Amino acid sequence: MTSSLVRGRPRHATAHIRVRVAHALVGAVAGAGWLALPVLAAQEPATASPPRTAPAAPAAPRDDESSAVDLILPVAVLGTAGVVAAYSYIRRGRRTSAAVSSAPAAPTPAESDRQAREALVRADDSVRASEEELPFAAALTDGRTLAPFRHAIHTARTELSAAFALWHRYEEGEPRDPGDRRQALTGIVGRCAEAGRVLDARAGELDRLRGPAAGPALAVAEEAFRRLAARAAGARATASELRERYGPSAGARAAGCVEEAMDRLVFATARLNEGRRAADSGEQERAVRQLRAAEGAVAQAGILVAGLDRTARRLREAAALVPAALTGAEATLAQARATGTPVPSGADDTLAAVREELTAGPYDPLDALRRITRALVRLPGARSGVLDTAADLVARAAVGEAEDFVTVHRGAIGADPRSLLATAVRTLAAPHPVEAAVLARRAWELADRDVRAHGLPASDAQGSAGAVLGGVLLGEEPDGGPPVAFGGPETRDRLRPGTG
Template identity: 60%
Template sequence: MTSSLIRSRPRRAKAHIRVRVAHAVLGALVGAGWLVLPVMTAGEHDPVPVVPAGPVASAAAPEQDGTSVTDLLMPLVAVGAAGALAGYGYLRRTRRARTRTTPGVVSAAPPVPTPVETERQARAALVLADDCVRGSGEELSFVEELFGREAVEPFTHALRAAETELSAAFAIWRRYEEGVPGDASARRQALVGVVGRCAEAGRRLDGEAEELDRLRGLEQGVGAALEVAEARFRELAARTATAQATAAELHQRYAPSAGSPVTGYVEQAKDRLVFATAQLNESRQAADTGDRRRAARKLRAAEGGVAQAGVLVGGVERLAADLREAAELVPAALTGAEAKIAEARRDGARALLAPGELHARIAHADGVLAAVRAELTTGPYDPLDALRRIARAVERLEVGRSGVVEAAARLVSRSAVGGAEDFVSVHRGAVGAEARARLAEAERALGSDTDPDVPAREARDLAERDVRAHGNPYADGHATGLAGAVLGGILLAEDPDGGPPTSFGGPETRGRRHLP
């Protein structure tokens, strides 16, 4: 049976080897024939008549002896040369076979990726899948506004399925970061599972991208879609002006830490709207000239800018609402916390903590409540931070949280998760896998007994670190909003003009709006 190695050898290589072998054999045969020829003719009679001995005959004898030596020497030289050529060819073929890299010839098994390489692949897969999910959600919101919820139900289902796969991938990755599982082989399999889940999320979105384009029909005309984007743009322009006044009010009414989560958001929203303005104008101009592909590309980029401006403005509005609610809740939370401290003192004998540890924690809780009361009377303070400290002080007593203290903890956690989500969404071009994994952990904890405040704050800190360390090759595009669009992941940064806009789809289809 022919081996797989021989079967995989290219035909041209086979023919080349056969020619070399034939040349070597032919040379050897010619040399051998030349060597044997004088021996075969040595016993034959001279056909020339014998002449009498004399001076002429004696002179011819030495010449006949010299010819015989030459006849024997030259074939030996020819055979030696043929053998040397054949040996040289054999050595070259052997050396080439040892270092062969020709496609189609399997010389060795592919190298197994190192743990570091596998981790890098998993991180990249998480970031890519998360970007695909976020970008798909942005476009789908415009499609739903134009065609209605029922028409986009298949795409919504695909997006939810992709989110489920991505959430599972982040959960596996988070356990991996915590050292679970511990076996090296099992850890490698866990990373393979992360990559597989992310790939499945991408396939879910890729499978619906073509149908979504068919529903939108942007290549046939952008008229209706352009009107939807322009209407949302005008609404956001008005809200941005109001958000600017709101942000200024936050800095006047509360401590600096209260408004810090949305510092710069209004300016970034304006930047996204500047970018959207330019893209909307170019889309309409392209539509007027009949360049439908360019019109669709520019419209999609404008939709991304409008969507992220909405996230930024909404972040300012939500934080202002959370701070107002927190300020109203602080007095009640103080009262509820005092009741929990009294319960801890009364039931100290049944507490799980040692008496000395329990007394120390009660003293700490008393100190926290006293500090919060002082802040209420001395000037601007941070209501959300006050609620956070109250809830944590009560939690350390291990008597359970209920009533108003539990409501305070939920408000703090919801605000922290929302702030981290907004920041990652509008800076996804720079945010890495670690920050996204912490955010996913915080979102999962919102519906459980686990406190999501800590992972949400960690996610925000990690995301801000990534943005500070990120370089932007389009930094000179601030006047047109190009730099912000690339940083926000609206454009994929694949071309000198910023690249194609992110569209609904997975890794295979999200950048499909390239211009030729």
């Protein structure tokens, strides 16, 4: 592992050090050669001077000359080796620098966090969009043929659920070690990638199954649209009834569902008409794009209308349950006092406020049950009898409402609301209904905040803005972009014009 000091050293400074080392080695070799020159000169034979008779001298000088001559070869070899070593060092350093500079820089913690959030959103969008398309394909074939696609969606949702569980632990501060936290983010991205891969692998096969001709599928979508339009017309009366019976809060939520459902149906009307004209003129690719956009809008309108009907049914169930839940809660408090069990602070005030609402006029019975069950959640008797039934009803209503809201606004919703919703689903299955209801309510609040921050779409003649908000269109062009299709992040935009 490279030390922090080495990592922090500028590259040009490292290059200068290498050059200086090379210069020093070359200078040493040159100096050794310069010192050896006199010795070499002394060994050259005399050619012009006649021989002289020299006086007798000791043999020591002769031995010195021999020693100097013997040193010439080792010095030369050493110098050559030094030059080769210096050259190799520089070449190796250049190769290492090039390798380091070409390697991608490790992402920062903030960048890894952002990548994980984006992967969760993309994978969740892909699963939800794939679920919306499959019923339209089912109308043209048998269930056995569609079994592999249902299995792919189930597998993708399992991977996504595991990724959300990892993300929830990460957001809660687990694990604590920085290295383990980086590994957790890598695992989240990997799980999301696998979910997308499973859906991508089936996308082309589903296209072949549905066929290139849009005519039969258009007939299926048009029939689904007509049935839903009839239901949506009655939804307005349902919303008005809920407002009168259960107060403005319940009525406002119901009215919002009706308005958005009508917006999606307006969009579906325009796209079905465009798709039919394209099919009649032989423009099959364009017809398929219009068809898929209409299918997505019809699916979301169906979710909104069905959610309104489900809410009305649960409000009626809750209204019938509130008196019994109040009686059960008061009995539980009395039993706790009799046995010396500490009573939660504010529980008596909560029950008194709910009892007063029963006679004061219209009220939201689901909200009343939510307050009752939360006030007594820590008491032993709160998980039995009528209180347990009330907690389960409240939790399922809260999870269903948050699920519908995220689905039909997914074009604007980030990772945090989706993660809380996934945690609420796991908590409800545990089962811990009171905690699940709290998580689902918080998920809805965060999702609503994201939608408001994104900006509510202005009303337009064809409802394209609402389709972008709902994720029916990918929102990548001024006209809303291509419709989303069955598949993962790699194939979900394959209906873009020019990519077929």
